Amino acid sequence: MNALFLGYGRMGSAIAQAWLEAGLVSHISAVDPYLQTASHATLYNDVAALPTIAYDIIVVAVKPNYACEVLSALPPGLCQQAVVISVAAGVTSQKLSQALGHGCPVVRAMPNTPVLVGAGCTGLFAPSGLSERQRAQVTRLFSAVGTASWVEQEGLLDAVTALSGSGPAYYHLFSEALAAAGIELGLSPELAKTLAAQTALGAATLQTQADADFVALRTAVTSPNGTTAAAIGVFEHESALRRLVETAVRSASRRSEELSRES
Numbered sequence: 001m002n003a004l005f006l007g008y009g010r011m012g013s014a015i016a017q018a019w020l021e022a023g024l025v026s027h028i029s030a031v032d033p034y035l036q037t038a039s040h041a042t043l044y045n046d047v048a049a050l051p052t053i054a055y056d057i058i059v060v061a062v063k064p065n066y067a068c069e070v071l072s073a074l075p076p077g078l079c080q081q082a083v084v085i086s087v088a089a090g091v092t093s094q095k096l097s098q099a100l101g102h103g104c105p106v107v108r109a110m111p112n113t114p115v116l117v118g119a120g121c122t123g124l125f126a127p128s129g130l131s132e133r134q135r136a137q138v139t140r141l142f143s144a145v146g147t148a149s150w151v152e153q154e155g156l157l158d159a160v161t162a163l164s165g166s167g168p169a170y171y172h173l174f175s176e177a178l179a180a181a182g183i184e185l186g187l188s189p190e191l192a193k194t195l196a197a198q199t200a201l202g203a204a205t206l207q208t209q210a211d212a213d214f215v216a217l218r219t220a221v222t223s224p225n226g227t228t229a230a231a232i233g234v235f236e237h238e239s240a241l242r243r244l245v246e247t248a249v250r251s252a253s254r255r256s257e258e259l260s261r262e263s
């Protein structure tokens with residue numbers, strides 16, 4: 001299987017590398033006008049320079065405002081047998097199909113940066129037109145960089161974007177705050193960083209591997225009248241943390257909806 005990436009930045013190159021390493025694709029071509037070199041890919045600076053090959057997978061991994069432009073510049077001969085997968089936040093399947101200008105199947109994918117370390121999660125949506133075989137193929141591709149989950153309504157991708165697409169940044173912010181608090185309490189910056197990051201990794205590993213829900217895992221740390229209870233009391237006062245998280249995630253989801261209208 002050969003794949004063409006339109007845009008070969010953080011997302012595009014991370015996904016491409018994982019697919020090659022997993023043996024899911026045999027060759028990667030990438031179009032990116034702003035790169036001099038591209039690891040794991042044959043790089044073209046202009047779509048016009050691409051050889052006429054019928055690609056199996058075409059990934060749109062440019063910033064959302066360029067997604068339709070790069071698709072409309074694509075010679076139709078290259079897409080005859082392709083599934084087009086767009087990772088661009090908020091660009092609707094209808095706009096992507098219109099930009100393509102012909103009937104090849106389009107999939108929207110919302111991955112996140114942990115795909116860089118094979119621990120990503122990707123929300124997927126396809127309008128009608130994708131065969132069961134193609135759907136299984138897309139599931140396999142994104143399972144190579146973490147988990148792959150389909151949603152049956154395109155609008156739900158706004159929620160996926162707000163939760164897991166942007167989500168790594170929320171955890172990084174929490175780690176920043178946790179490390180800063182540790183430094184205030186006298187820890188060295190190095191130790192505070194190590195403890196914050198390793199605690200995040202350990203908690204996430206328990207969340208994904210232990211046979212217990214989030215509440216049970218939290219309860220297991222929280223001794224009655226102990227240290228954790230003292231901190232949780234602050235987070236939970238008038239549901240402060242939960243309300244803040246809900247407001248923040250709603251705000252991200254609204255921005256994703258706005259991007260869909262703007263693109």
Ligand SMILES: NC(=O)C1=CN([C@@H]2O[C@H](COP(=O)(O)OP(=O)(O)OC[C@H]3O[C@@H](n4cnc5c(N)ncnc54)[C@H](O)[C@@H]3O)[C@@H](O)[C@H]2O)C=CC1
Nearest residue numbers: 007008009010011031032034061062063064087088089111
């Ligand atoms: N960074 C993230 O956490 C996530 C990003 N996304 C989506 O992934 C897409 C790419 O984001 P990143 O990789 O983070 O950005 P990036 O800036 O690292 O990569 C974008 C690449 O597109 C290239 N480019 C610009 N104009 C081009 C053109 N006309 N033709 C071909 N290539 C062109 C740039 O040179 C750059 O290398 C965005 O649409 C974003 O919404 C989706 C999920 C998570």
Ligand SMILES: O=C(O)[C@@H]1CCC=N1
Nearest residue numbers: 089112161165166167
């Ligand atoms: O912030 C953004 O718009 C992109 C989409 C999800 C993560 N990064």
